[in-house]
Amino acid sequence: MLDRNDIIRQQPLLSVGIMTAREISFELVSDGGGVRRAVWSDGRIAFEGRQYDELTFPARSGGGLFAEPSFVLHDVTIGVSVHWERKVTQTFAGTLKIIVNGDSLTAVNIVGVEDYLLSVISSEMKSTASLEFLKAHAVISRSWVMSRILGRPSKGSRRSTCMVSDKEIIRWFDQEDHSLFDVCADDHCQRYQGCTMAVGETVRTAVEQTWGQVLEYEGRICDARFSKCCGGVSETFGTCWEDASHPYLQALPDTPDHSAEEKPFCDTSDEAILSQVLNDYDLETRDFFRWTVEYDRKSLSELIRARSGIDFGTIRDLVPVERGGSGRISRLLIKGDAAELVVGKELMVRRWLSPSHLKSSAFDVSWSGDNLVLQGKGWGHGAGLCQIGAAVMASRGYSYSQILEHYYPGSSLVVINDKTND
Numbered sequence: 001m002l003d004r005n006d007i008i009r010q011q012p013l014l015s016v017g018i019m020t021a022r023e024i025s026f027e028l029v030s031d032g033g034g035v036r037r038a039v040w041s042d043g044r045i046a047f048e049g050r051q052y053d054e055l056t057f058p059a060r061s062g063g064g065l066f067a068e069p070s071f072v073l074h075d076v077t078i079g080v081s082v083h084w085e086r087k088v089t090q091t092f093a094g095t096l097k098i099i100v101n102g103d104s105l106t107a108v109n110i111v112g113v114e115d116y117l118l119s120v121i122s123s124e125m126k127s128t129a130s131l132e133f134l135k136a137h138a139v140i141s142r143s144w145v146m147s148r149i150l151g152r153p154s155k156g157s158r159r160s161t162c163m164v165s166d167k168e169i170i171r172w173f174d175q176e177d178h179s180l181f182d183v184c185a186d187d188h189c190q191r192y193q194g195c196t197m198a199v200g201e202t203v204r205t206a207v208e209q210t211w212g213q214v215l216e217y218e219g220r221i222c223d224a225r226f227s228k229c230c231g232g233v234s235e236t237f238g239t240c241w242e243d244a245s246h247p248y249l250q251a252l253p254d255t256p257d258h259s260a261e262e263k264p265f266c267d268t269s270d271e272a273i274l275s276q277v278l279n280d281y282d283l284e285t286r287d288f289f290r291w292t293v294e295y296d297r298k299s300l301s302e303l304i305r306a307r308s309g310i311d312f313g314t315i316r317d318l319v320p321v322e323r324g325g326s327g328r329i330s331r332l333l334i335k336g337d338a339a340e341l342v343v344g345k346e347l348m349v350r351r352w353l354s355p356s357h358l359k360s361s362a363f364d365v366s367w368s369g370d371n372l373v374l375q376g377k378g379w380g381h382g383a384g385l386c387q388i389g390a391a392v393m394a395s396r397g398y399s400y401s402q403i404l405e406h407y408y409p410g411s412s413l414v415v416i417n418d419k420t421n422d
Contacts, residue, residue, distance in 0.1 A: 009065065009211065011112030014149055015097075015181040016192055018073060018090075020106045024098055025074040029091070030060050035074065038098045040105050045098060055098040059110070065208065067093035067115045069195045073107055078186065078193060090194035092119075101180060108181050109192075113149075117141055117207050118198040123191035124226075125387060127203040129276035133394035134206035136403040139413065140224035140385055141190055143214040146416065147221045148182055148189075161242070168342040170331070172241045215404060215411040217248045222411050228277070229288040230254050230326060230386035231362055231378025232264040234407065239324030240346050240381040248408040251325020254389045258406075264289075265389035266378075277391045288379040288388065291359055297370040304334065307352045308343070312336025318353075318365045318372070326382045329361040346381055384408065 023039045038047045038055060045052040060070045073096075075087045094111030121127075121137045162171040173188060183189040198204070215222040223246060225237070237249045255262035267289050268274070274286075295303065301315045313336040321342055322331040331344040334352075343352055346361040353374070363376035385407040393403050401413055 009114070011114045012146070012149060013110055013112055014116060014145060014183065016109045016111060016116065017178060017181040017184045018092070018107045018109055018192075019076045019185075020101055020104050021075070022104050024105050024107050026096065026098075026107070027072040027074075028057055028096075029069050029071060038105055040100070040103065043100060045100060045105060047098075053100065055096075057096040059093065059095045066118060066204065067112065069093055071096045073194075076185075076193075078191075088193075091196050092194045099180060106180060109185075113142060113145060114207055114211060116145065116192060118203060119192050119194055120145075120190045121206060122197040122199070122203045123193040125277045125391070126275065127197060127199045129202070129391065130394040131202055131206055132398065132400045132403065133276065133391050134203055135210050135400035136385070136390055136394070137226070137387070138206045138210045139213050139215060139400065139404060140222075140226055140408075142210070142212075143222050143224040144190065144226075145183060146214055147223045150221065168331070168344070169348070170342075170344040171348050172345045173347055174241050210400070212415045213413055214416050215248070215408055216414050217246070217408075217411045221416070222246070222248055222408060224408060225249060225381065225384035226387060226407075227378070227380025227382050227384070228386075229266045229379040229388045230264075230382040231289060231360060231376075232267065233326040233382070234384065234386065235324045235326040235328050235382035237383055239326075239328055239330045240383055248411045249383050250409060252409070254386050265392040266386050268388065268392050270392070270395075273391050273395055274388070277387050288359065289377065291376050293354070293358065293363075293374045293376070295372045297372065300372055301336070303355065304336075304352055307355075310341065311338055312341070313338030317367075320365065324382075327362040327377070328382055329363070332361075 023037055025035050025037050027035055038045050045055055047055060057071060060068050069091045070093055072089060072091045074089050076090050077087055092109050093115050094109050097108040097110060099106050099108060117138050120141045121134050124137065161174060178184060185192040215224050232254055234252050234254060236251050237246045238244055252258045253260050254264045254266050297315060304315060305311055312334055315336050317335040319333040319335065320329045321333050323329055328346050329349050330346055331342050332349045333342050343349055349361040350358040360376055360378040360380060360382065362378050363374040366373045390403050404413060
């Protein structure tokens with residue numbers, strides 16, 4: 001009888017940008033040589049007394065279904081620009097590359113997609129979460145990253161992600177923001193926090209049992225987005241990113257059979273379920289379904305000036321111009337004494353109205369004298385799978401395929417071969 005450790009399966013490879021800094025401290029697991037340092041120096045990499053254009057430390061070889069840890073990175077920033085941002089030490093499988101990135105260095109991990117998923121689904125939620133929930137997330141995370149790999153822009157081509165005029169600033173953030181690697185390791189893409197997050201057999205079983213499975217729609221791999229909490233209604237693609245329509249990303253109630261009369265799956269305070277979805281730093285945020293933010297007029301005016309770089313003078317009003325199906329604002333008119341401007345899309349709205357990010361752009365605006373109250377719902381862009389809602393569905397006995405059908409209607413679950421390394 002074969003031991004699972006004797007099985008090797010081919011995986012597509014991808015490159016993940018882990019961190020960018022003037023100095024990168026790392027360790028190689030294979031040689032036990034301790035901490036090494038690579039330092040940016042006049043556009044090159046200073047390492048152990050010599051100058052390099054690029055450093056590559058190949059992955060450890062060996063059998064087994066999943067790769068073994070290869071290297072350790074110190075002072076990796078996670079939660080970039082959100083309230084729980086912090087630096088941690090992380091261990092990774094795969095190859096480490098250190099490259100020059102402007103006036104800094106970037107650590108890039110070359111890793112197999114399935115090994116990558118082990119970390120993603122246990123970084124996005126707890127590795128001890130329910131199996132059907134983890135399987136559903138493994139499929140959508142694989143679908144999303146495979147759509148990134150297969151959709152790599154050709155060298156020199158770049159789609160616009162910004163529309164600026166004297167009346168509007170509309171910007172969204174997507175794959176085009178990365179030109180030196182396929183995806184980053186933070187919430188901009190998918191959380192990828194190393195091997196140490198993938199503890200226990202459940203997360204390995206989830207990846208193994210869905211190995212190679214992706215969602216497709218009309219023969220194309222789905223751009224399977226997801227967020228922490230949709231707030232009761234999912235959002236369309238075009239509200240958050242470019243003006244495009246994906247039929248499998250619809251604005252639908254997060255309820256049984258999408259019935260408007262039912263209570264949303266993601267409206268829960270069940271500690272056992274939330275502890276599956278929210279890692280320790282996420283547990284610092286509990287008002288994810290409904291939330292309130294308040295500013296006085298002076299603080300709001302100073303905040304928007306600092307975050308936008310534009311002097312609006314004293315802010316007189318915030319007027320939603322356009323909303324998506326979930327109520328998320330994709331275009332917001334900011335009225336000040338000195339300037340008026342429309343900002344979008346949803347992430348830009350969230351950034352300009354918070355020292356980090358508002359939980360979402362699905363909010364209503366009300367004033368009481370000089371005090372602004374934003375009453376909001378949901379956490380994240382709301383498109384595709386709602387992580388808290390999916391965890392609730394799994395707890396009620398829904399299978400991973402039923403969860404996927406609920407959040408990506410019309411899509412098909414298929415197994416793909418390695419199309420990326422031909």
